[in-house]
Amino acid sequence: MCLLTLDTIHGGGVIASALRERGYSVDSVDVYRGSEGIAPEKAMMNSYSCAIAPVHLDPAYPLLHAGMPVITHHQAAGILMGPDLPHPMIEITGAAGKTTTAYALAHLMRGDGILHTSSGTIRYPAHEMLGRSSITPASLISPAQQAHSLGGWFIGECSLGVSGRGDLGILTSADDYPIAAGKRSALAAKCESLKTCRTVLLPDGIRLDHHPDQHTVGEIVSCDERSISYEYNGINGSFDHPLLSLKGYRIPLMTAAAAACILGIDPSPLSSFKPLPGRMQTAIENGCLIVDTSNSGTTCETTIEAALYARRIQPDSPLHLVIGQDQHAVCENFAESDIKRAIAEIHPDTLTLVTMNPQAEFLSGYPDATLTSSLEEAGDQAPRTPGTILLLAVKTWR
Incomplete structure (x- = not known):
């Protein structure tokens, strides 16, 4: 053949x-x-x-x-995993929130397992980093096989869909954008790949045609800015978390809680889930508040939310925004229009633009901005002045 x-x-x-x-x-x-x-x-x-x-x-x-x-x-990756799969096998896709959802769900899993995300492939419960790769469909093959050899669970993040072999397939976001030379819907492609998963968890408002076991997050959990409540198949309760005021954590934590209920796991230990690097992580250096939201899922919305979060922590402080994209390897680009919209909404006092194309036409609209080619370069150059805010919002692999 x-x-x-x-x-x-x-x-x-x-x-x-x-x-x-x-x-x-x-x-x-x-x-x-x-x-x-x-x-x-x-x-x-x-x-x-x-x-x-x-x-x-x-x-x-x-x-x-x-x-x-x-x-x-995606289908080829599923075939190449072979007949012997890990259980449970959870596949996660979506325009936003994939990595945080995956980590939050792994936080709840018992025993041996493998977590594969854009941040790396990690063996649990030792939290041993096994390596880093992309989140293309092919990147799922080896981690899934490793998980099976452990006799453990597997959680895999994938771009633009899933292999369809999972016990549970999760769509983290209903956001859509064009792919395939603008001729296809990314959301439609993801939903199509989810149809062969045994059970599917979807954002509210999304339904798959003719899938016998599909659920929406809102059917299982509810949330305010302080707590998540859940009820499903005899599992019920609630937990508080300070990050629920941030959409970038609220939606993934709700999704992970709903997924846990489907898997027969009480999600209450999510109350101890900690922020991930590059996902609203905060630090103080020399009296400067640093809010880091640079990751493969950075968007206009997460950047604006991070600015609001930073200004709630430190009102009236001058804000230095570092924004852009530093790697073509990121599957879903940070569009120039979205970068401009974030800048206009935030009104930073100083601006650094991270770009792989210093000749890009849109840069002429920011003559006072500092230009760099990577998050690392921008972070090294940015001053840490006491009483100021440094907001890092660069789309990059982490």
């Missing part, structure tokens, strides 16, 4: 290698850069049993219409 993988980055190379290890003949086409694999013209002349394509590929790409079956990278 000869297979064709489309896209050698975004985990495509990992999928191709895994297939070759299983004895398949595999050709690859580098659909975005054209620097690896075979030329698309040559692939068009060959005969393949199946093509494996990312969901973000332009649906008009010619090889998708070459008369062969096509499956997604």
Whole structure:
């Protein structure tokens, strides 16, 4: 059997290698850069049993219409996990809140297990960092196999969907944006991949067609700015948490609590869940309040919320905003329009823009801003003046 993988980055190379290890003949086409694999013209002349394509590929790409079956990278990752899966296996996707939801749920899990997120792959309960990789579909394969070898649970974060093999599939956000050359909905792609999970947990207002076991977060939990209450299948109670005043934590903690109830776990220990690095983490350096919200899920909304949070802690203090994106590897970009909207809403006293393109046209609107190419560079250069606020809001892998 000869297979064709489309896209050698975004985990495509990992999928191709895994297939070759299983004895398949595999050709690859580098659909975005054209620097690896075979030329698309040559692939068009060959005969393949199946093509494996990312969901973000332009649906008009010619090889998708070459008369062969096509499956997604997500589906291929699920197949490559093999017949022996860890249990429970929880897959998490969504435009925002994936990492925090994953960590919060792992906080509740008992015994051995593997947590895989954009922050790294961690073995529990020892909290041993096993390595770091992306959150492409292919990145789920090895951690899931490791979890099975431990006889433990697996929680995996994935971009733009899930493998569909999970006992529980979670969608953390109803937010949508265009993918695949603007021709597909990211939300629709994620929902489609969730349909084959045994049980599905969704944000309020989202339903899947014809799924027999789906729940929304609001059916199980309710929340105010101080506490979460929950009731599901004989599990009921409530817990307080100071981070519930922040949407960036409130929604993930509600989602994790609902997921725990579905898994038969009382979520009350979430009361001791601590902030994650780059997700509203605060510190004081030389009398300067630092609020760090730089992570792979940084958005206009999380940045504005972080500014409000910082100004509640330290009212009337001058605020230095560091904002932008420093890595193309982030799957869902921090759009220039969103960066401009955040700046306009926050009105920082001083501004640092982190950009991979110093010639970008929108930069001309901020002649007094400092330009840097990375969060690390910006953080090193930013002054820590007593009585001021330093807000770090850079979309980056962490």
